[in-house]
Amino acid sequence: MKTKGALLWGVGKEWSIEEIEVGDPRAGEVTVQLAASGLCHSDEHVVTGNTPVGFYPVLGGHEGAGVVTKVGPGVTDLKEGDHVVTAFIPACGKCLPCSKGLQNLCDLGMHLLTGQSISDRTFRYQTSGGQDIVPMCLLGTFSPYITVHEASVVRIEPHIPLEVAALVGCGVTTGWGSATKVADVRPGEDVVVMGAGGVGMNAVQGAAAAGAKRVFVIEPVQRKHEWAKQLGATHTFSTVEEALGPINELTWGRMADKTIITVGNIQGEDIAAAMSLTGKGGRAVVTGMGSATDVDVKLSLFELTLLQKDLQGAIFGGLSPRVAIPQILSLYEQGEVKLDELVTTRYSLEEINQGYQDMKDGKNIRGLIVYTDADR
Numbered sequence: 001m002k003t004k005g006a007l008l009w010g011v012g013k014e015w016s017i018e019e020i021e022v023g024d025p026r027a028g029e030v031t032v033q034l035a036a037s038g039l040c041h042s043d044e045h046v047v048t049g050n051t052p053v054g055f056y057p058v059l060g061g062h063e064g065a066g067v068v069t070k071v072g073p074g075v076t077d078l079k080e081g082d083h084v085v086t087a088f089i090p091a092c093g094k095c096l097p098c099s100k101g102l103q104n105l106c107d108l109g110m111h112l113l114t115g116q117s118i119s120d121r122t123f124r125y126q127t128s129g130g131q132d133i134v135p136m137c138l139l140g141t142f143s144p145y146i147t148v149h150e151a152s153v154v155r156i157e158p159h160i161p162l163e164v165a166a167l168v169g170c171g172v173t174t175g176w177g178s179a180t181k182v183a184d185v186r187p188g189e190d191v192v193v194m195g196a197g198g199v200g201m202n203a204v205q206g207a208a209a210a211g212a213k214r215v216f217v218i219e220p221v222q223r224k225h226e227w228a229k230q231l232g233a234t235h236t237f238s239t240v241e242e243a244l245g246p247i248n249e250l251t252w253g254r255m256a257d258k259t260i261i262t263v264g265n266i267q268g269e270d271i272a273a274a275m276s277l278t279g280k281g282g283r284a285v286v287t288g289m290g291s292a293t294d295v296d297v298k299l300s301l302f303e304l305t306l307l308q309k310d311l312q313g314a315i316f317g318g319l320s321p322r323v324a325i326p327q328i329l330s331l332y333e334q335g336e337v338k339l340d341e342l343v344t345t346r347y348s349l350e351e352i353n354q355g356y357q358d359m360k361d362g363k364n365i366r367g368l369i370v371y372t373d374a375d376r
Helices: 041-049 107-111 161-169 171-182 200-209 225-229 242-248 266-279 303-305 321-333 348-359
Strands: 002-008 016-022 029-038 064-071 083-086 125-127 145-149 151-155 189-193 214-218 236-237 256-261 280-285 308-314 343-347 366-370
Touching: 002 145, 002 348, 016 348, 029 083, 029 107, 029 161, 029 280, 041 242, 041 348, 064 161, 083 161, 151 321, 161 321, 161 343, 161 366, 171 200, 171 256, 171 321, 189 200, 189 242, 189 266, 200 214, 200 225, 200 256, 214 242, 225 236, 236 242, 242 266, 266 280, 343 348, 348 366
Parallel strands: 189 214, 189 256, 214 236, 256 280, 280 308, 343 366
Antiparallel strands: 002 016, 016 125, 029 064, 029 145, 029 366, 064 083, 083 151
């Protein structure tokens, strides 16, 4: 079918709204009509070149929710009319990581930036001129229609609003799990969250829900301080230097039990800063992403060893998409996870570049593209 999509034609370019062709589902695939797509910082990493892709153009977007409109051969767990959330990490349920309960490390993830479909290694998206397109994370939710493998979508209850459900495909789950699973925040612990964007705000929610005594947020954008407090932060600071003294005093010199790095573009010195905020036997979790070519890290090996600290990476918050997405939406229904409050501004597809500028300017927790008939 012909529809619109936001394409990126190279590093440093703006998103271009163009006519694209979305192919019909083949074996194991479904076509989904999306209601909304989140504007996640991970797509900005493709714009800057920090995240390499197979080739250009790229159809952006990986946070989406919608309704299945077509079902390909061999699909047995989904049917037309099902409501689904896209999961930026596919989960086959069969590979070794999936079998060990690590769906967020599914072996199918090796194909995410190639653009080649899981089912047959061909391409489902083309430009109006017939050129193949790389869909971000094999999804491409910056288009109102997507054709994806069933391993990349999770069925949800039909009464849940699709607009907010879209956020659980990446940012919410990544932040929540970074606190509740990877950091393993326990009741009474002190937690630092470095960076209060779309992921960091949900690390705040997760830490508070896990029973943290104090949740310290370090965020340079002042307007985000009040938002963070509404989601569970107890103290906010603009810089690490500003936070060190008060955290030291409030914890009687013990510092934080857990520190979660959720800055938008992580740098090597952020690791040393996080470790300085983390106490003996504590854990620092690296959730934020940086450049694929950056291998320089600032870290005191002396302190790492003698104070027995952990430094732990995290993708998708360490959670399994097929379990975590319905669970978090259930918590949302019970009023225990805030989703509506995360959506700062809604945009049309044509306004996508303004949406990303607002993100870079610190105006949004999460911007959201809401699709209308005009986009289709």
